[in-house]
Amino acid sequence: MNKVLATTFLLISVSLFLCHNNNALASGEHDKLCSIQLTDEQSKADAVVILDAEHLEVEKSDKSWLEYRIVKKILRTRRADEGIFSFPDNKYRRVVSIDARAIHPGGDEERLSIKDVPRVPEFRDFVMYSDQQSRLIRFEGTRRGTIIDITIRWKIKHPVFWPPSIFQSHIPILKKTFTLTHKKNLHVRVSALSMTAAPDTTFTPGSDRIRQEWSRTNIDPLEMESMMPPLQQYLPFLLLSMSDVKELGADLDLSAWNGIARWYDGLSRGRMKPGSKTRDILRDLALNGLSERDRARKIYCYVSNSVRYVAIYLGLGGFQPHSAEETAENLYGDCKDQATLLTVLLREAGIEAYPVLVRTRDLGRLPDISPYPGYFNHAITAVVINGEIIYLDPTCSVCSFGVLPSTLQGSDALMVGGSDKSIIQLSHGPGTDNTLRITGSVTLNESGEARVEDKFECAGLFAEIYRSLFSRSSGQPPEERCRRILPGNHPFLNVEEVDLAGRESSAPEMIMDVIYTVPGFMKNKKTVFLDAILHKLSISLPAEEDRVFPIDMGKPKINSYKLDLYLPPSRMVEAIPAPVEISCEHFDYSGIWKITRSSIEFQREFKIKNNIVPVPEIPEIRNLLKKIKKFENCKLLIIDTH
Incomplete structure (x- = not known):
């Protein structure tokens, strides 16, 4: 901003x-x-x-x-x-x-x-x-x-x-x-x-x-x-x-945060007027007959996918947005411009909407700071539907409707108008968790080849990540891009099929089906390492050193995985790792291997709840993460039954 x-x-x-x-x-x-x-x-x-x-x-x-x-x-x-x-x-x-x-x-x-x-x-x-x-x-x-x-x-x-x-x-x-x-x-x-x-x-x-x-x-x-919260917090x-002064032509009252909201409203009010271009956009979107939520979703997807982000700092551009009509005509603008256009389109479509000032997560939260315009560096839009406030960032073309990008989750924000008069903390989005669910099956044949079928269901920040990875502008086919997220680094891994659904922000989540083979995965082996077929949880351990700052484990999220491993008749698993169950203030983890009549089954779920770990708790968290990492790096003993 x-x-x-x-x-x-x-x-x-x-x-x-x-x-x-x-x-x-x-x-x-x-x-x-x-x-x-x-x-x-x-x-x-x-x-x-x-x-x-x-x-x-x-x-x-x-x-x-x-x-x-x-x-x-x-x-x-x-x-x-x-x-x-x-x-x-x-x-x-x-x-x-x-x-x-x-x-x-x-x-x-x-x-x-x-x-x-x-x-x-x-x-x-x-x-x-x-x-x-x-x-x-x-x-x-x-x-x-x-x-x-x-x-x-x-x-x-x-x-x-x-x-x-x-x-x-x-x-x-x-x-x-x-x-x-x-x-x-x-x-x-x-x-x-x-x-x-x-x-x-x-x-x-x-x-x-x-x-x-x-x-x-x-x-x-x-x-x-390593893994510390944003440096600016410390x-x-x-x-x-100075309080009660005119800044850039509008009255600025720094006695409370609402004074900054009124100041920004004074700067932007004249820029939030509909015109012929904004009305043309609404007519072309054909919103008649749609519910309020579907109208809002369609308008959001239009702005996030049609308006190119360009940082603009001409004159008062660091604070004051361009008019919605100008942004609609040019189809480019910075965060303030895009939020202004989105707000105007929503209001013109009969939907309650407000601009929102945001301090992005990388700058850190400063709860004791006095009201100050420079505290914020981003702008988004809040829409009210059936009494529910939904936050939208039109600069994120890979974020689903109502889901904020990872850089804004947990950020401080200030609504310009509306019911909130002070600083609020943004969540990931109402009713949508940051979740990655993978279900897979691995079939091993007599020649030792592994055939893997994986299904990825991505919501929240995971949808943002995977949509970015498989962006059509990447210039690479999905099969080549897919190799980045498959487990292990097997030189002969062959991706046979990739099916993508929900690549656009209009979808609530992204779903990907992948089929690939790993030749010679089990040939002439008794002890099998699972790196080439098992989606191991990426565990980052803080350095073994005296720390001054807390650990930030990342945003609250859920990572779950279920795998069925099918062996040929000539092979069987002799031993499986013992299950692991961990629950603490900051995360929950469960992992288990089971032998069934038809397959060997693996299930795991990792849920981050409270991501900031105070310094005194770090040794305990480090030991728990080591236990998880040891379980994730397990191996299976497979024997020949002939």
Whole structure:
């Protein structure tokens, strides 16, 4: 929805959007910085930030200055991007000065000013859809011991474009400060997340200004861990805003989340008017005689399959959608544009519908955050049918009606209008679980060949995944694509037949029937490993290490599998693995092998319930997953009865 604000939370490795009123390296300061003593742990990093400081000076609601200084020392040259910095530069946050220097061991120096750092488009592949630009500072000669000192200054038109002040990075920071200066009559609100909010506050006698400073020293790097929740949930940062101001022409009340909903409604209301093109679409869809749900489904499928997604950031495009009529004419647009068109078409068809602002799951949920427009980076539509609220994402062409894409499941959202006045958490979709059900049969003949027939029934995120895999635009026949999901990696596996149903989003689920053979699977073997025929559950185990963050086991879902194995008369199974039954707060698992009169039967079901595992519970979960993995990797002892 708004890349400028959303990427502030996402990208901390290239640059930290932080600032301060300092001069660049003065004479003699280089030697002082080179002599700074680092701890053993700090010395192991690729680089270290000696100073990261920012100063936000607010003159009035539509005029403020942000100055940033970063001093970084390169300790190793393994990472090529340690000498690269990217800073946004657009009409609402305009760069007015740059003073950048790289001082190398031996005294060699590179120096850049604003005239040496041209603006470059942030979307180079489709500049016709975007006026977003940035300044890319690149020092080519960085090496061990190089010190980089950058001071950059912005003029910012609106408080909504104030970036968060982030107090941690992927490398150590020796000192980090954030200074805020503003007139006493300006109500600047500062929210602190994952850090202490109390600043040092200074009131100068006879002055009408307030000065506040937040400062931290010797900040350890924030290190990623396998299977952790989104990193942004743990970043310490300050968020600044002003309440009761006009933002982009509409009143913005930040006292409650509903104020943001009313603000977005003010920006988009004039764009949500039907016209001749939208009415033509409804006429061509032939909705007469259909139920309300079927009308909504048909409209959703039209928008999700006919309108091409293009990120558009022209002027106010980061916040304000284009008109529904314009999107209907062009058949392209970003998430706001598609949600606007879908909402207008639904309303014109007599169905209650509202836009919904969403924070995608990869950015993490921040339950303690104060109301802030930049919290959201996506837009969808809510439709109300017989009192039931159904959420629709028209940018997902592979999602069934009423099923949200995996990136939105569990996300925070805000309805613009309707009954919900505060943050809600999105589920996967009413009445539709994320389920993958596989039923299969394997027939082994006397020559040792295995003939396998599998049926895949996919709903929710699994339908999204399999529809994407078998997209008609892939350029590969289904038989070739199918090899990616079949068990094992047998070199002579032969896919004979693939039958696909429900490839379109109009279907509630996707069903796939596959027939394939594995030559020589059991020839001259007594112990048979089942990798080539058994759909084993993919179990990810967290690393055996001390952890700081919880484990995210993925979205709630159900994975079930039933297999019948038919042996030739000359063979029989002598032993089968013992069954496994596990139930805990986070998941349920059951697996069993049975010998029947006609076949050997295998059944398994794995259900993730509560996907976030707190750190104290990780050892127990790791042991349970190991037990499951051992059972899934079982083998059968098959003997010759002759």
